[in-house]
Amino acid sequence: MAEKKSLYQEFSKGIIKENPVLRLVLGTCPTLATTVSVTNSLGMGIAATIVLICSNIVISALRKIIPSKIRIPAYIVVIASFVTIVQMLVKAFVPALNDALGVYLPLIVVNCIILGRAEAFAGKNPVIASAVDGLGMGIGFTFALLIMSTIREVIGSGSFLDGIDSLTKVFGVTSFTGFHDILSQPVGILVMAPGGFLVFGFVMALANKIAQGKGEKKAELSGCSACPMAHACSLVNTDDSCDSKAKESENK
Amino acid sequence: MIAIFLTAVLTENFILCQFLGICPFLGVSKKLNTALGMSLAVIFVMALATAVTYPINLVLKTKGLEYLQTIVFILVIAALVQFVEIVLKKYLPSLYQSLGIYLPLITTNCAVLGVVLLNVESGYNFAQSMINSVGGGAGFMVAMIMFAGVRERLEGCDIPKALQGLPITLIAASLVSLSFQGFAGVVEGIFG
Numbered sequence: 001m002a003e004k005k006s007l008y009q010e011f012s013k014g015i016i017k018e019n020p021v022l023r024l025v026l027g028t029c030p031t032l033a034t035t036v037s038v039t040n041s042l043g044m045g046i047a048a049t050i051v052l053i054c055s056n057i058v059i060s061a062l063r064k065i066i067p068s069k070i071r072i073p074a075y076i077v078v079i080a081s082f083v084t085i086v087q088m089l090v091k092a093f094v095p096a097l098n099d100a101l102g103v104y105l106p107l108i109v110v111n112c113i114i115l116g117r118a119e120a121f122a123g124k125n126p127v128i129a130s131a132v133d134g135l136g137m138g139i140g141f142t143f144a145l146l147i148m149s150t151i152r153e154v155i156g157s158g159s160f161l162d163g164i165d166s167l168t169k170v171f172g173v174t175s176f177t178g179f180h181d182i183l184s185q186p187v188g189i190l191v192m193a194p195g196g197f198l199v200f201g202f203v204m205a206l207a208n209k210i211a212q213g214k215g216e217k218k219a220e221l222s223g224c225s226a227c228p229m230a231h232a233c234s235l236v237n238t239d240d241s242c243d244s245k246a247k248e249s250e251n252k
Numbered sequence: 253m254i255a256i257f258l259t260a261v262l263t264e265n266f267i268l269c270q271f272l273g274i275c276p277f278l279g280v281s282k283k284l285n286t287a288l289g290m291s292l293a294v295i296f297v298m299a300l301a302t303a304v305t306y307p308i309n310l311v312l313k314t315k316g317l318e319y320l321q322t323i324v325f326i327l328v329i330a331a332l333v334q335f336v337e338i339v340l341k342k343y344l345p346s347l348y349q350s351l352g353i354y355l356p357l358i359t360t361n362c363a364v365l366g367v368v369l370l371n372v373e374s375g376y377n378f379a380q381s382m383i384n385s386v387g388g389g390a391g392f393m394v395a396m397i398m399f400a401g402v403r404e405r406l407e408g409c410d411i412p413k414a415l416q417g418l419p420i421t422l423i424a425a426s427l428v429s430l431s432f433q434g435f436a437g438v439v440e441g442i443f444g
Contacts, residue, residue: 025418028278029362033271072359073330080323088319103369106322110362112275193269194430201415201422209414 007132014136020113021144022207027113031145032196033104037153039163039178041145043097047090047105049138051082052114053131056122058082060130063123075118076109083108096166113141144203151199156190158183253383255443256376260387263439266363267395268429273363277396278421280354287400288393293354295389298367300336301329302385305368306378325368333359363392399428 020026027048034044058078059066066074087105091098098105108114117137122130154160161178168176189195266272273294280290305325312318337355340348358364367388371381402424411420 025278028274029271032274073327076326076330077323080326084319084322087322103366103373106369107272107362107366109322109326110360110365112360115360189430192433193271194426194433196271197422197426197429201419201426204422205414205419208417208419212414 007129010129010132011136014133014138014140015143016140018137019140019144019207020116020137021141022204023211024113024116025204026116027111027141028200030104030107030111031148032193032200034101035145035149035152035196035199036191037100037157037159037163038146038149038161039167040097040100041149042142042164043090043094043167044101044104045138045142045145047086047101048108048111048113048141049135051079051086051108052117052138052141053134054082055079055114056117056130056134057127059118060122060125060127066123071123072115072119075115075123079114079118080109093170094166096163100163113137148196148199148203151203152190152195154182155187156192156195157188158186253379255439256380256383257387257390258439258442260384261391261394262432262435263437265391265395265432266366266388267392268425268432270366272366273361273392276357276361277399277425278418280357281396281399282403284397284400284404287396289350290354290357291389291393291396293351293358294361294363294392295386296351297329297333297336297355297358298364298385298389299382300332301325301364301368302371302381304328304332306371306381309372321369321372326365329364329368330359363388395428395432399425402428 014020018024021028021031030044030048034040055075055078059075062074062078083106086108087098090101090105117134121133125133150160153162159178159180160182161176162180163178165174165177168174187195190199260266264270267274267277276290276294281287305328308324308328309321312320312324333355337348340351340355367385371384374384376384403421406420406424409420415423
């Protein structure tokens, strides 16, 4: 099925139709944690996209060499290597971003999007298609992060693109440091933990609403169905996700 | 010590304040018994992972290989989880029945790698690291069990169609998380 799609379709599916965050519900941890400001989420999105493209390419190139029994550990090694490289680059060139993302930067390793794409796509498809798939998924991830962080930053701290100069400095631009004082009384709770869950909930509801209008199915309740470990996990076959799937087919 | 433990459980709760381990939080918190099993497995793996990675980190430090932390830790955790699964299956089948099914899920749980990296980052010694990990796991359990209760209530509610399923769950999580914000400053207040 996947072979019949054109490269453009592989690219565009990740952005809206199969958006990893809003539709497949993958990578929720970094989504909630890094969307405090637009700059952070842009940095996170770019870092994850680079790792996603590189690991997809390598895993796809090695897909005939890696024995299927040990593929998950092999994928993890590939992903962890690229995460380490990205981490070192960020530390060297954008130290402010490294401080802002903190532990979430190395945690890209366990971001379900990357392992999920390796398992669902790169392990079965040729190199170029995998690279394009990685790019599309990465942009979709970044796009979702940007939507959420825009809402949270503008309402929560009354600024937009605050601290962006730490990113643009790499290209020698430091004059623009973002918009400030958009709101005279920002709603601070939105940049704290509860605000993350709240905004994510409403953004996902909106995505569901739009998808419903187009007659597509809702985002799955259980993260299990899309989870890369699903095959290894008997939980999927026992209770939760089966229930939710059964309910969903009843709804139809 | 108690301060570290309470901080890990309440003010810096992994799920509700640091956003680590959201996937199992949303996926497995539907029923109380699965939530309990998952959290026990998480506490166990967190403590074990900390105990094993602490000496490994010392070795990496003396060799000046700190940049390999991410790769080494994730591999150690993955191998450890596999190992524990095999051992449990062979020697403690009853425990395997109740915890084993959650183990593969935990390899890619960011809370486990997260706690190990945070321990290194905060420069804790061995005892402090262990306390922090067990506390983090206990906080995970508190959040999971509380939220399982909330979700059972949600089942019977009449919810607008677009909000059904995950969105309303996230909004409920937001409210639970809001209540945990109330703990901010409590630990400093007691021990400060």
